[in-house]
Amino acid sequence: MSPDPVPVGGPDDVEAAADRAEDAAERAEESAEIATAAARTAARVADVDDFGEPGLPFDKRNPFYLGFVGALGALTAWFIFEAIVGIGSVLMLVVVSLFLACGLHPAVVFLERRGLRRSLACAAVIVGALAGLALFVVALVPVITDQVAALTANVPGWLDELEENRKVQEFNDEYDVIDRVKEYVANGDFVSGLFGGALGFGLKIVSALFNAFVVVVLTLYFLASLETTKNALYQLAPASRRDRVSRLGDRVIRNIGGYVSGAFVVALCAGLSSLVFLFVVGLGEYAVALSFVVALLSVIPMIGATIGAVIVSAIAFATDVNAGIACVIFYVIYQQVENYVVYPRVMKRSVDVPGAVTVIAALVGTALLGVVGALLAIPGAAAILLISREVIVKRQDER
Numbered sequence: 001m002s003p004d005p006v007p008v009g010g011p012d013d014v015e016a017a018a019d020r021a022e023d024a025a026e027r028a029e030e031s032a033e034i035a036t037a038a039a040r041t042a043a044r045v046a047d048v049d050d051f052g053e054p055g056l057p058f059d060k061r062n063p064f065y066l067g068f069v070g071a072l073g074a075l076t077a078w079f080i081f082e083a084i085v086g087i088g089s090v091l092m093l094v095v096v097s098l099f100l101a102c103g104l105h106p107a108v109v110f111l112e113r114r115g116l117r118r119s120l121a122c123a124a125v126i127v128g129a130l131a132g133l134a135l136f137v138v139a140l141v142p143v144i145t146d147q148v149a150a151l152t153a154n155v156p157g158w159l160d161e162l163e164e165n166r167k168v169q170e171f172n173d174e175y176d177v178i179d180r181v182k183e184y185v186a187n188g189d190f191v192s193g194l195f196g197g198a199l200g201f202g203l204k205i206v207s208a209l210f211n212a213f214v215v216v217v218l219t220l221y222f223l224a225s226l227e228t229t230k231n232a233l234y235q236l237a238p239a240s241r242r243d244r245v246s247r248l249g250d251r252v253i254r255n256i257g258g259y260v261s262g263a264f265v266v267a268l269c270a271g272l273s274s275l276v277f278l279f280v281v282g283l284g285e286y287a288v289a290l291s292f293v294v295a296l297l298s299v300i301p302m303i304g305a306t307i308g309a310v311i312v313s314a315i316a317f318a319t320d321v322n323a324g325i326a327c328v329i330f331y332v333i334y335q336q337v338e339n340y341v342v343y344p345r346v347m348k349r350s351v352d353v354p355g356a357v358t359v360i361a362a363l364v365g366t367a368l369l370g371v372v373g374a375l376l377a378i379p380g381a382a383a384i385l386l387i388s389r390e391v392i393v394k395r396q397d398e399r
Contacts, residue, residue, distance in 0.1 A: 093211060096372060097218030099379075102253050103260025104129060104223055122224045130216075226253075248390060252383045259379045262346040263299050269342055270305060270334070271295025274312065277330050281323050283316060290315065300374050301362045305335055353382050 058065060084091070104125050111121035222229070230249055237245040275291035278284065294308035309331035317324030353361070358378055365377030 092369070092372060093214050094218060095376070097215050098222050099256065099376060100215070100219045100260070101222035101226055102256040104219070104257070105226055105253060106257040106261060108223065108226075118227070119224075126220055126223065244390075248387060251386060255382050255386070256379045259347065259382070263375075265346050266338065266343055267295045267298040270298040270308070270338065273334060274308075277327075278312070281316070281326050281330075283319060283323060286315065300371060301358065301378055303362075303374075305331075305338065309335065353378060353385060357381050357385070 060066075107125045107128075108118070108121045111124055112118060116124065230253065231246075234242055234246045234249060271291045271294055274294040275287050278287035278290055283290070290312050293311060294305070297304040297308035297311075300307075309327070313324055313327040313331065316327040358381065361377040361381035362374050365373030365375075365380070367373070369376070
């Protein structure tokens with residue numbers, strides 16, 4: 001078809017020519033659409049010949065689809081949960097090692113500020129920690145073993161003294177408790193009996209040594225690579241928030257380090273004061289073992305010091321009534337001094353946790369993870385409070 005001739009004339013002729021051009025453009029557009037539809041039809045015909053005509057997309061609101069996808073998600077979540085439970089003991093070792101590495105990190109930072117390189121500072125802290133552990137084992141374990149043996153040998157004599165009490169005699173005549181305890185202690189089976197016999201006792205020792213070795217190795221690795229590890233984790237945060245996340249993370253790590261060192265100082269104060277007091281009160285024969293028990297239990301928040309005081313007071317009462325009364329008075333006074341003088345001064349720069357939150361955190365941690373949970377509860381609560389104040393509260397204040 002030849003194009004329409006260009007009109008020559010007045011304004012009416014120009015307007016008519018523009019209308020004809022617009023009609024021609026619309027006809028061309030319709031022709032293009034018809035050609036596209038024909039091409040699609042040809043493609044569908046080809047697909048029908050080869051693979052069949054495709055159906056409609058699956059309706060995601062279909063009950064079968066929702067049920068299948070929901071069940072698959074639930075099974076995946078359950079599989080992940082079972083896997084985590086299966087490796088729970090390994091995760092516990094990892095958490096404890098990371099906790100100890102964060103506790104030793106302030107010492108590394110201190111040496112770095114004195115001019116040592118990171119590698120040398122880590123090596124110095126690691127060697128110092130291992131040397132202290134070795135000295136503790138060499139110096140205290142034989143003494144503690146001898147004194148525990150002495151305590152065991154004196155238990156029958158203390159039971160004989162208890163039998164002189166008329167109420168105790170009546171109770172023993174009815175239930176025969178003291179005679180059974182004497183026989184149990186005399187046979188030497190009470191230690192292995194706690195762990196399910198000689199084989200169970202040996203397996204517990206091997207397991208404890210293996211876990212200790214794993215914790216030491218992981219602690220060394222975490223301490224050496226703590227800066228690299230935390231920087232890699234900070235990179236997972238968005239660039240706009242990375243600086244704030246890194247600041248909060250560094251603060252949490254400092255809090256954990258301060259808490260670990262503070263707990264060590266508190267335990268050292270409790271052990272040394274108990275050692276001096278037990279020598280003064282006349283229990284020097286068992287002073288080292290009992291003061292070590294008090295120091296070890298003082299690491300456990302809230303209940304550890306009380307348990308240690310009860311153990312020492314019970315042994316003191318079995319040895320001498322006056323010594324037992326003196327122990328009760330001493331530990332009541334010391335716990336008040338520790339709770340209101342020593343602990344606040346030591347911990348004020350590391351963790352700022354209200355008393356009620358401390359108690360709740362310790363109870364929850366103990367219920368979930370036992371002694372390890374109690375140790376991790378307070379720094380964990382401090383971290384949660386810090387993040388809540390800096391993130392949630394500030395976000396609410398901006399609204």
